[in-house]
Amino acid sequence: MMNRILPAGLACTLLLTFGCAKKNEFQAPPAPEVTVQHPEQKDVTIYAGFPGRLVASDDVEIRARVxxxxxxxxxxxxxxxxxxxxxxTIEPEEYQAAVKSAEARLAQAQATRKLADATLKKNQKAWETKAVSELDVLSAEAEMESSEASVMETQAALDNARLDLSYTEIRAxxxxxxxxxxxxxxxxxxxxxxTLLTTLVVEAPIDVFFNLDERALLPFLQGGIRNTKPGKAIPPVKLELADGSMHDEEGEVNYIDPEIDPDTGTLRARAVFANEGVKLLPGLYGKILIPENVKDAIMVPDLAIQRDMSGAYVLVVTAENKVESRYIKRGVLVGSNRIVEEGLAADERVIVEGTQRARPGIEVRVAAPKQEKENH
Incomplete structure (x- = not known):
């Protein structure tokens, strides 16, 4: 009898214990937390880069001229x-002797002219009294003109001899x-x-030749680059060296080819740098950076930009704290920020931290700004 009562009592105890427990309910996980910021909007200067090669602004072959x-x-x-x-120095003795010889011939010609001048004056005076014939006067005049020509000839020979002598000293x-x-x-x-003896290369200033493609050239053409002097339509440029470092001088574009190369579709240009201290050498490669001022550029941290098969996009948080994607057109990098050319408004809240936990359509919690966290 006791054996049948005990199981019944145990059943009642279990029923009371489990029958009174609360029903199991699913607890949804909290919304992921993200950090957002508005895009930065301000005027910035960006640079378009064009590969180029450094060339000596001048070079001269030093040759022997005698x-x-x-x-x-x-x-x-x-x-x-x-x-x-x-x-x-070339041995000058032969040319020194030639100069002395030319000086002697000039002295002789000058003496002959002096005699011819005296003879002419004498015959002209005698002709006044008919002491000599007219033919004698004409002959004296011809002799005078011949002696003057001889002086001119020997003077030119002396000048040439002196010039040859000067060529025996070859100077920079x-x-x-x-x-x-x-x-x-x-x-x-x-x-x-x-004979070629050596070559002299001018290192300062130094030129950089580079090519402008059609896309980069069109804004300058529209700005009237052909109606101004070289260097006026294009602002001062910078030079980035092969190791990524920046040369510490600004350059000026002082020449542009008159026509586009039909084979490459580019326009050749030249920039000149003062090259003080001779920090640049001919033959080096570099990149010419031409500045462009962009007004009210919209920028977001480059790390906030993601990509998929459709292109580049950022995640934004709406007023209802819902995540949406914005496909954008990326511009150039300015420091750690990227210019957004299209697809994003300046007043939108862009997710900059927590992008791995966010996806379009879900609700998120927006983290308090760092300053507020620090105050708490």
Missing amino acids: KGFLKTIDFEDGQRVQKGDLLF PMAGRLSRRTLSIGNLVGDGTS
């Missing part, structure tokens, strides 16, 4: 020189850096040709 044996070399290979510095025509010499002392130079 024949002779090389007597001295007055520089070291690679040396920087100033205008007028002595570079080479401008400041720059010399390449290595091509000949050593004792070699015969100028034997039928103007």
Whole structure:
């Protein structure tokens, strides 16, 4: 009997225990928290980059202009020189002798002219009294003219001899850096040709040649680049070097080709930099950066921009705290921010943190700004 009562009592106890428990209800997880900010809107300067190569603004082949044996070399290979510095000397003795010979011939011609002048004056005076014939006067005049021509001829020969003598000293025509010499002392130079001795390269200022594509060129054409002097329509430019560093001088675009290259569709241009301190060398590669001022540019952190098969987009939070996507047209990077050219309004709230927890259509909680958190 007791065995049958105990299970019944246990059943009642269990029924009372579990029958009075609360019904199990599903608790929805809290909405994900995100951090938002409005796009930054302000005037910014952006730069369009064009690859280019640095070229010496000038270079000169130093050549022997007279024949002779090389007597001295007055520089070291690679040396920087100033205008007028002595570079080479060709043995001058032959040309010094030629100058003396020309001076002697000039003196002789001047003496002959002096005699012819005295003879002419004498015959002209005698002709007044008919002491000489008219033919004698005419002959004296012809002799005078011939002697004057002889003086002019010998003077020109002397000038030429002095010029040849001056060519025996070869000097730097401008400041720059010399390449290595091509000949050593004792070699015969100028034997039928103007022998190349070395090359002088002007390092400062220095030129950068680059090409403008049609898309970049059109705004400048519309701005009247062809109606102004070079350098006036295009603002000062910057130079980015191959390692990404920026040259510390601004340059000026001082030349643009008159027509577009039909093969490349580009317009060749040249920018010049002062190159003080000779920090730039011919042959280096660089990138010319042309500035453009953008008014009221809309910018968002570049990390907030995502991509899918349809393109670039950002996630925004509506007034109802719902997530929506905005497909945008990306512009250039300005620091850590990216300019948004199309697709986003300045008053929208862009998700900048928590994008991995947000997706279009869900509700989110907007985190308090960092300053408010710090105050609490």
